[in-house]
Amino acid sequence: RRLRRARLPRLSVVLCLVAGFARADGPQAGTVLYLNRCAGGCSFSSGAADDSISNVSSVVPSGGATLDAYAWGTASFGEVVECVRDLYSPFDVTVVDSPPGATPHLELVVAGEPEDLGLTAGTTTVAPFTCGFVTNGVGFVFANEIGNDPQYICESAGRLSGQLAGLDTAFHCPDVMSFLFACAPPKTFTDADVSCGEFGPRPCTCGGSEQNSSQHLLALYGPSSATPVPVAGRTGLALLALSLCLAAAAALG
Numbered sequence: 001r002r003l004r005r006a007r008l009p010r011l012s013v014v015l016c017l018v019a020g021f022a023r024a025d026g027p028q029a030g031t032v033l034y035l036n037r038c039a040g041g042c043s044f045s046s047g048a049a050d051d052s053i054s055n056v057s058s059v060v061p062s063g064g065a066t067l068d069a070y071a072w073g074t075a076s077f078g079e080v081v082e083c084v085r086d087l088y089s090p091f092d093v094t095v096v097d098s099p100p101g102a103t104p105h106l107e108l109v110v111a112g113e114p115e116d117l118g119l120t121a122g123t124t125t126v127a128p129f130t131c132g133f134v135t136n137g138v139g140f141v142f143a144n145e146i147g148n149d150p151q152y153i154c155e156s157a158g159r160l161s162g163q164l165a166g167l168d169t170a171f172h173c174p175d176v177m178s179f180l181f182a183c184a185p186p187k188t189f190t191d192a193d194v195s196c197g198e199f200g201p202r203p204c205t206c207g208g209s210e211q212n213s214s215q216h217l218l219a220l221y222g223p224s225s226a227t228p229v230p231v232a233g234r235t236g237l238a239l240l241a242l243s244l245c246l247a248a249a250a251a252l253g
Contacts, residue, residue, distance in 0.1 A: 026092070026219055026220045026221045027133075028133055028220050028221050030094070031093050031094070031105070031221055032096060032100050032103055032105035032106070033088065033094070033096070033105065033106045033107075034096050034097070034100050034105045034106065035080065035081055035095065035097050035108050035110050036097075036099070036107055036108065036109045036111070037070035037077050038067050038070060038109060038111035038112065039069050039070075040069060041067065041068055041069055042055070042069075042109065043055065043064060043065065043067075044056065044057045044060045044064060044065050044066075044109070045057075045064045046060045046061060046062050046063070046064060050128060050134055050135075050137045050138045051138075052105055052106065052136040052137065053102055053103075053104070053105075053136055056138075057138040057140075059127060059128055059138075059140070061117060061118045066116065067111050067113075067116045067140075068111060068112055068113070068116075068144060069111055070111045071111075071143070071144045072143065072144075072147075073148075076150050077110070077150075079150035080110060080143075080150045080154050081095065083151065083155075084157050084158060084161075087158045087186075087189065090217075090218070091189075091217050091218065091221040091222070091223065092221045092222040092225070093221050093224075104135070104136055106136070106137050106138075106139075107137070107138045107139070108138075108139050108140070108160060109138065109139070109140045109141065110141045110157060111142075111144060112143070113144050113145045117140065121145070123142065123145070124141070124142055125140065125141050125142065125156050125160045126139065126140050127140065127163050127164055128164070129164075130166070131166055131205065131206035132166045133165055133166055134164045134165075137164040139160040139163070139164055151185055151186070154186075155176050155186075155187050158176035158177075158187065158189070159176055159178075159179075162176065162177050162189065162213060162217070163177075165216070165220055165221075167211065167213050167217075168196045168205050169196060169198050170190075170194050170196060170197075171194065171196060171199075171201045171202075172192065172194035173187075174187055174190055175187060175188070175189065175192075175194060175213055176189055176213070177189070177211075177213050179198050180199070188214075189213040189214045189217055190212075190214055191212060192212060193210045193211070193212050194210055195209060195210055196210070
């Protein structure tokens with residue numbers, strides 16, 4: 001009697017292909033970004049290193065700081081939150097507007113004025129910058145100084161949270177890491193290699209002459225669960241596994 005060759009079920013072939021598009025989590029996958037409107041006012045103490053869990057900031061003066069609540073109402077703040085969520089929708093980052101408690105998180109204080117931290121009038125943001133991810137980092141977006149402009153506040157929050165993730169300023173208007181505004185909103189973390197710089201190109205602070213904000217954040221956070229990543233973005237091990245899986249499927253018919 002002739003022996004029949006075993007056949008690999010079609011489902012297995014499909015699983016092989018799916019393996020090539022599995023998520024590639026970054027070292028900070030699942031990061032929580034807390035937008036704090038300082039309801040009722042909030043206080044921060046000074047410290048050598050940021051600790052968002054205990055309200056300690058390295059950019060707050062030695063006497064501490066107290067900030068007034070977001071001045072522009074619930075609806076306006078809701079627009080800011082949704083805009084920042086849209087900015088981070090490609091990445092494995094959860095944007096919240098309720099206190100995360102003891103959960104490690106980045107925090108943007110979206111409230112107050114620069115004078116609250118001893119800074120000059122007209123300053124709109126401040127945060128530490130280390131060329132890397134600031135664990136439990138805290139940044140301040142002085143929304144009461146900016147005015148009731150949810151889009152501008154959102155983009156300021158995007159730029160500041162990018163800074164906490166190690167991104168430099170971008171000399172590319174469509175990128176939210178840019179200070180340039182001669183382009184139509186909304187800004188995004190663009191998938192393009194662009195020069196660093198504020199109002200002209202300059203070498204990047206952390207090395208090189210260009211940065212890609214989207215790829216930087218994908219490497220740091222990984223993609224959101226709704227964002228597929230192509231085979232080209234996999235590690236060598238994943239590619240090898242995919243190749244072996246497909247070879248086995250072909251050999252077995």
